[in-house]
Amino acid sequence: MVPQSDGEALREVIYKRYTILECIGDSRKTIPEIVTDSQKSRTTIDRSIKSLESHQLIRELEGRQYELTNKGKLVRDEVKDYNAFIDSLAGTTDLICSLNDVEQIPRDVFRDAEYRIADPKAPETCLQYISDILKSATHFQATSTVAHTYLIDIICSTISKNNTKTEITAEKDIIESLAQIRKDNLKRIASDDSVDFFSVDKPIPYTGWVIDTPSREVGVLILHSGGGIKGVVMNDSQQTIDWLRKFCDRYQSDGTLITESSIQDL
Structure with missing residues (x-):
């Protein structure tokens, strides 16, 4: 033997x-x-x-x-x-390779995940499915690494209307950039009792979202390249949810709460 x-x-x-x-x-x-x-x-x-x-x-x-x-x-x-994990990565090479420090992300985030590759001609359309989930959200927690207006638009058009408990953490220069183009919207968000907006001085490696609804929880990684949306990785496994919550909490705990007056001064 x-x-x-x-x-x-x-x-x-x-x-x-x-x-x-x-x-x-x-x-x-x-x-x-x-x-x-x-x-x-x-x-x-x-x-x-x-x-x-x-x-x-x-x-x-x-x-x-x-x-x-x-x-x-x-x-x-x-x-x-193992085979399932490899199969899930097979058609997403460009998407995964656009991530920073991918080895810091648990493999469970990619196992059995749903991938949506952005159309170069209309990159934000890959977020439509997520936007639909947000319409029934009771809690939304996120980090932001790119000054895209889609997050501001989603908060103003959907989350604020539903009084969804929302916690957003973004890099300081991202908030400053957004203030140049959407100051009124940022002020409106900062004044909303259901929304907490935090600014951090250190870089945030990933744009991560955790969405709670009455029927499910969804973890989302939004991948960027050259400032544009590259695609989305979605997973509702408990391992993914737990990791993204801890990730968002870690940066949020180091952040400074943004107020309406502080946005006015930007």
């Missing part, structure tokens, strides 16, 4: 025989059934069974049926998650 510590040999057999683990799944199957379901030759299946048994990934039962061991189930699930 191959020693349990021989990780290289285990990885090799998983690479070669994973489809058989997936074929057996949570059932019990005979070799003829595995041959039929996997559409592989009897010789290939015999070799696979021998290799998988030697690594204690499957075991033989009465009637020459085979099932996965606990070790086999763990291996199958891990490879399945």
Whole structure:
């Protein structure tokens, strides 16, 4: 039997025989059934069974049926998650590569996420789905790294009307830039009792949103390139929500609350 510590040999057999683990799944199957379901030759299946048994990934039962061991189930699930993660990234290379310090973002944010690539001719249209979710939001928390007016427009047109509890944290120079083009709107937001607007002196690496509605929570990363919208990563997993909340809280705690008078002075 191959020693349990021989990780290289285990990885090799998983690479070669994973489809058989997936074929057996949570059932019990005979070799003829595995041959039929996997559409592989009897010789290939015999070799696979021998290799998988030697690594204690499957075991033989009465009637020459085979099932996965606990070790086999763990291996199958891990490879399945890995494949799903790679599949989710396959069509989003440009989008992911536009992120700063992507290694600081938990991989769960990208696993099973929904990606929306911006149309260069109308980049903000990729936010329409999120805007629709915000119409029923009860709480909205966000950071802002780019002086785009879409956030101001969303707050004024949707969030303020619904008295949604809102917390926005933006870099100081972003707020100054927005004040040059939308000062009246910023003053209106700052005077709204349901909105807290914070300014921070240090750079914020990501534009992150957390949206609470009566039926769901959604975490959003808005990706930028050259000041424009590159695309959106959306995920409603609890891991994503928790990470984005902590991220927003961290910068918000270092921020200074913006008032109507402070915007007037910009």
